[in-house]
Amino acid sequence: MTPSRRTQAASATRDAEAWLGNLELARTDGAAPDAEQPFRSVGFTISTTGYAIARRFQELLAPLGLHPRELALLQAVARDEGVTQQAIAERMGLFPSRMVALVDGLEKRRLLKRRHNPDDRRARALYLTPKGHQLLGRAFAVAIEQEQLLTSELTDEEREQLLELLARVGIHVGIPPGVHPGLGHAALADE
Amino acid sequence: MTPSRRTQAASATRDAEAWLGNLELARTDGAAPDAEQPFRSVGFTISTTGYAIARRFQELLAPLGLHPRELALLQAVARDEGVTQQAIAERMGLFPSRMVALVDGLEKRRLLKRRHNPDDRRARALYLTPKGHQLLGRAFAVAIEQEQLLTSELTDEEREQLLELLARVGIHVGIPPGVHPGLGHAALADE
DNA sequence: TATTGTTATACTCTATAACTATA
């Protein structure tokens, strides 16, 4: 049933790596890894689940012709029309040279456009086109749909509690307690 | 205070990407992204937290000269001494050609060694050296230390509940309910 | 003829450095 090992790979969308996905931790007391009672690590579980979610989201986004990174850029522009490329590059933790290619691609597809900043003709201000706004809306719909699926097994209370517990864990890896949109990721981005 | 944008990058260990780390979702009802009440997405939060955990783990592992992928390999061999490269490659979702480089590196460092399988002289059986066993032990110690830090703010009950809630979310992205060590990641690895 | 492991090659992605046009 397993296809030949030479062809099998071609189909896989095996992009990054499953992070800790292949790692199975021993029990806390240091017993042998194959001990009877399995120890489920919180870190491992969050990491694995988070990877699977991100990956699925990327798949859901693909039909729109959008990579998560592109969506992030579109959203950053929508939130703050007229920002310069550099400002966004800094906010997203990208190199200026990467920004160029990223913006090029979206501009070619008429999702956003560059204009010269009249005050400083070196700088390029970014704006979404109507088509960009529309696609952004569709991408949000996808995200919201996934979110609803993910939480479909949870009551509102459980959902809140999950977020609260995650926050208490996240503190130890540099995720600020009150994750406000627009500020949340900054700490992550620059170490 | 910000260093020149030309030099700043050199220091960054900005490896993969922050997945959904830059993505901030709108509210469920589709209101404007900058609406007053922030909506915290479960998918976004798990993904971001999991990425930060994996990344921190990678940093903690670096002083041992070990990449998570190498640790995964060492552990797979420890769990099943004498396995062939191909068996492990399949289990870890790696291409045979990638396995070669991976094993080469670890063998050069005397952490494991290849032997010819007497039954089938094409196949190479993998074994850990004592040094490999020792390093694996140290890596586990690091993992356990991180796990303890991550859960230091949680009671045992809360920890169990967090795992339970995560499992209920994970079902929707293909993570099997009872994540037994040794089986857990398989579904993820080959789509 | 098929299979294990290997080597060689091509391709993608990202980081660094050099360049231009403005300031």
Next chain:
DNA sequence: TATAGTTATAGAGTATAACAATA
């Protein structure tokens, strides 16, 4: 002289294909 954006280049990392030894 410094800065925003761009282009060009080099370096990882990874997938594909060709190959040698063995079955």
